[in-house]
Amino acid sequence: MPGPPRRPFRRQGPPPPPKDKGWDPVAAWYDKLVGEDGSDYHKHVILPATLKLLDPKEGESVIDVCCGQGVLVRPLLETGIARFTGVDASPKLIEAAKSRHGNNPRVKLLTADACKPGAWADGSHDAATCLMAVHDVPDPVAMFRNVAQSLKPGGRAVMVFMHPCFRIPRQSHWGWDAEHKIQYRRLDRYGSQLDIPITTHPGRKSGELTMFHHRPLSDLLSALGQGGLGVVACEELYSHRRSQPGPRSRGEHRAAKEFPMFIALKALRLG
Incomplete structure (x- = not known):
């Protein structure tokens, strides 16, 4: 089954040099790819799951950490929240x-590194979100700590990201079992922490590198706790897409219902 429009997994190369501007080098490409309202996966899978778990209330203040070009702004404002704050390291995406x-x-947009202390993490928000960015930051504990500190006591946070058990760049693949007529998911690695450079702008001879940080699910859950967040709900999110009719369509449809693409976690600020 096709993957989400995140990072085209093209070639392996040396890690990019450390940057404090997030996705700035690929901001124009990514903004065009995702747009104002999100990709197909945002619209049909990621945003509905986020709003369901977050359950925003009229008059609340919500902060979106690693907000990118603001795909959550309009859906959240339509729920009647009083204040939206977006934070992202990329000045161009902001x-x-x-x-x-x-x-x-009602909207405030700030350029700030989610992994570094900042005035935005001021404990004034009722709820927080972080969409498709957990695997993009090098220090998840630091980011989760800032998310927690941005919330009021008992405030809630929802994070959606690529499922670390099934979606690992260059380490997970689809395969076809002709004898049993099933599509299966093959994993070459999972338990190791991996920093995987990804080339954007597919089709070009050269492109900007971004980094995908794979962490086993146990490491991510522990990082949430270390950052001051306790998970209270989890949903595994499956693709809404289905293949065209053909000899493999039944097996592909079954696989789409069995192997989640994303995971959504709801957590509360501890203490």
């Missing part, structure tokens, strides 16, 4: 978000 929502008095 500018893209501001070009769409910057004139709304």
Whole structure:
């Protein structure tokens, strides 16, 4: 089954040099790919699951950590929240978000590294979100700590990211068993922490590198606790797409229902 429009897994190369501007080098490409309202997967899988788990209430304040170009702004404002704050390390993605929502008095957009202490983590928010970014940050404990510190006591956070048990760049693959007529998921590695460089702009001879940080699920759950967040709910999210009719369609449809693409976690601020 096809994957989500995140990072094309093209070639392996040396890790990119450390950057404090997040996805700035690929911001224009990523903004065009995802757009204002999100990709096909955002619209049909990621955003509905996020809103369901977050259950935003009228008058609440919500912060979106690693907000990118602001795909959550409109859906959250439509629920009646009083204040939306978006934080992202990429100035260019923040500018893209501001070009769409910057004139709304209920919206505040900030350029800041989610893994570093910042004034935005001020304990004033009722809820927090982090979509498709947990695997993009090098220090999940630091990010989770900042998410927790951005919340009021008992505040809730929802994080959605690529499922670490089934979606690992270059280490997980689809296969076809002709004898049993089933599509299966093959994993070459899982238990090791992996920093995997990914080349964007597929089709070009050269492209910018981003880094995918694979962490086993147990490490991520422990990092949440170390950061001051306790998981209270979990949903595994499956692809809504189905293949075209053909000799493999039945097996592919079954696989789409059995192997989740994303995982969504709801956590509460501890203490």
